[in-house]
Amino acid sequence: MITIENLSKNYGDIHALKDTRLTIPEGVCFGLIGPNGAGKSTMMKILCGIIDQYDGEVKFDEMSVKEDPNWVKKNIGYVPQDIVLYEKFSAIANLSFFGEMYGLRGKALKERVEEILVLVGLEKRGKDAVKTFSGGMKRRINIGCALMHNPKYIIMDEPTVGVDPQSRNYIFEMIHKLKAENKTILYSSHYMEEVENLCEEISLIDNGQVIESGKVTDIIAKHSKPGVYVEAPGIEESMLQQFGGVLKKGEGFLIQSDQVLILVDALASWLKQESYPVLRLEIAHMSLEDIFLLLTGKTLRD
Numbered sequence: 001m002i003t004i005e006n007l008s009k010n011y012g013d014i015h016a017l018k019d020t021r022l023t024i025p026e027g028v029c030f031g032l033i034g035p036n037g038a039g040k041s042t043m044m045k046i047l048c049g050i051i052d053q054y055d056g057e058v059k060f061d062e063m064s065v066k067e068d069p070n071w072v073k074k075n076i077g078y079v080p081q082d083i084v085l086y087e088k089f090s091a092i093a094n095l096s097f098f099g100e101m102y103g104l105r106g107k108a109l110k111e112r113v114e115e116i117l118v119l120v121g122l123e124k125r126g127k128d129a130v131k132t133f134s135g136g137m138k139r140r141i142n143i144g145c146a147l148m149h150n151p152k153y154i155i156m157d158e159p160t161v162g163v164d165p166q167s168r169n170y171i172f173e174m175i176h177k178l179k180a181e182n183k184t185i186l187y188s189s190h191y192m193e194e195v196e197n198l199c200e201e202i203s204l205i206d207n208g209q210v211i212e213s214g215k216v217t218d219i220i221a222k223h224s225k226p227g228v229y230v231e232a233p234g235i236e237e238s239m240l241q242q243f244g245g246v247l248k249k250g251e252g253f254l255i256q257s258d259q260v261l262i263l264v265d266a267l268a269s270w271l272k273q274e275s276y277p278v279l280r281l282e283i284a285h286m287s288l289e290d291i292f293l294l295l296t297g298k299t300l301r302d
């Protein structure tokens with residue numbers, strides 16, 4: 001279990017994390033969701049010991065990150081947001097380099113490199129220089145490097161950003177395999193649907209603080225309200241506020257109400273009376289993304 005207590009980090013006047021608390025259970029894929037600048041990367045860098053100047057406490061079981069940075073290096077695999085690889089060297093050379101840093105040698109190193117190449121789906125490209133790889137392939141090798149020492153905890157900072165669909169699917173498959181091996185994975189993303197599919201538990205982060213945390217289904221059950229989605233060119237949020245709470249969603253609006261049938265009727269009459277062309281009018285439930293918007297007033301992506 002990872003326990004984060006009263007974690008704060010400032011960069012000059014910027015409060016990247018503000019008295020944050022979080023508990024991450026063992027053996028789950030845990031998603032950190034938040035917009036740009038929410039504090040996700042800062043939290044991850046503190047967890048894996050890259051940032052060591054902060055207030056508060058981070059513990060893996062009872063092991064404090066501050067007390068034993070070497071334990072952290074042995075037990076955590078960190079996949080940074082920016083790909084770090086030696087472009088001129090082959091995939092095998094890159095994986096071997098990271099394996100050696102973690103103390104692997106000889107046969108054990110060779111076998112682990114082969115295992116990782118299979119895991120990331122690049123066993124046929126092992127001897128090729130990384131500079132000949134697509135962005136998605138580089139990302140897969142980058143993840144492989146973080147797994148060379150078979151860490152118990154894996155921290156992945158937005159591993160699918162800028163990645164092609166094929167590589168993204170490889171990454172998802174990899175995560176499912178790691179979950180089957182009972183690894184604890186911390187996974188940050190701006191993509192709610194990714195996190196909903198991969199993670200058993202999540203934390204919504206905004207402005208350096210945890211807004212909500214728990215199982216995806218529990219968060220949805222707690223905050224989601226039924227409502228009606230309406231899409232009609234020309235209508236504006238202020239016009240719909242007479243009907244209930246309004247959230248802007250895609251090209252239309254989601255209006256919350258416990259009386260959805262009455263609301264559909266009322267909206268239909270109003271739209272007809274005002275002569276707005278209606279593209280969609282339907283009963284809808286709030287998604288996790290809608291809940292994030294409801295709780296923070298922000299969308300996940302600009």
Ligand SMILES: Nc1ncnc2c1ncn2[C@@H]1O[C@H](COP(=O)(O)OP(=O)(O)OP(=O)(O)O)[C@@H](O)[C@H]1O
Binds near residue numbers: 011014015034035
């Ligand atoms: N080295 C740094 N120096 C100064 N400010 C920083 C530094 N790193 C991060 N910040 C600031 O701290 C805040 C949190 O940044 P952080 O990178 O942790 O957020 P994030 O949620 O990971 O965002 P993104 O999704 O864009 O990666 C932001 O306001 C950011 O500009």
